[in-house]
Amino acid sequence: MVSWTIAGSLTVVPAAEHPELLADPVAKALAALHDPELVGVTAIDPDLADTAAFCETYGSPLDASANCVVVAGKRAGEERFAACLVLATTRADVNGVVRKRLDVRKASFAPMDTAVELTGMAYGGITPLGLPADWPILVDAAVAAAPELVIGSGIRAGKILIPGSVLASLPNAEVVEGLGR
Template sequence: MNWSIAGTLSVEAATSRSDLLAEPVAKALALVPDAGLVGVAAIDPDLADTAEFCAHYGSPLTASANCVVVAGKRGGEQRFAACLVLATTRADVNGVVRRRLDVRKASFAPMDTAVELTGMAYGGITPLGLPDGWPVLVDQAVADAPELVIGSGIRGSKLLVPGSVLAGLPGAEVVEGLGR
């Protein structure tokens, strides 16, 4: 694919560069029907945070999406979800996400919990390869995007992927108004 959002990145087929992916991401990518549409690019791990990444590599902030892990409790049961929103928005955790998880209060999962449960690096968590049964809430704007930059499960690379592929992931639910 010709990635207009790549800036100065050198993009390769993600299916041929599992060394640039966290193990759970590589395993999940092998099961994605449109995996051939997913690219990966190596980056400086110190520039993995979205704003620094975009500024350094010339990729537009409007074409980046962030994946956050949200937690809540109901009847003593801990519930988790992943939320994928454009980097220019924030996930509506205490509205949309709280209602979807059916919990009294939802909040961002603690960093160590998110890292342990996903098997991914903080700052690189992505919707591919999340634990079975987790809902993956995808903002409508993400699903509609022709191409996006997201995490790869590690801080040393980024995935480039069409929004339609993200919306088609196992457990994905496209949610209008998730990102505000």
């Protein structure tokens, strides 16, 4: 089992052994990973799932948290989606880097109900594991380089602890310099 230095006051258990702390698509994606033993999960108060409240309450460093946002744009009537994973201390460059990658005129955060419906995950818990197979997952270079991170588990009552290298190796993942600003 991995020793997590960013866990603060949390008890981390192997994610593969605790699917009840994961949304269904996340549990399925975890089972398909080459190295699921590198992924931990912890139970949290769902009212504290938002990054700032989570870090303050549980003593996990803000710079070791990564947020996953769903971005949408249209081109020739076709709606295109991508997931962006950036450190919690940065914001995704939606109208620069992401817009160009999606090849759309304008990109914006997907509406909450759309993001929830398309991912099968809870808002505030959306994570890059288990996203629709045709979506690009844009991973900021700082996220990919992080030795350990806290991310959502697909539900608000859990958090995943994972190395950035595992996120960078997900299917459809692209490491992007300058995604987080």
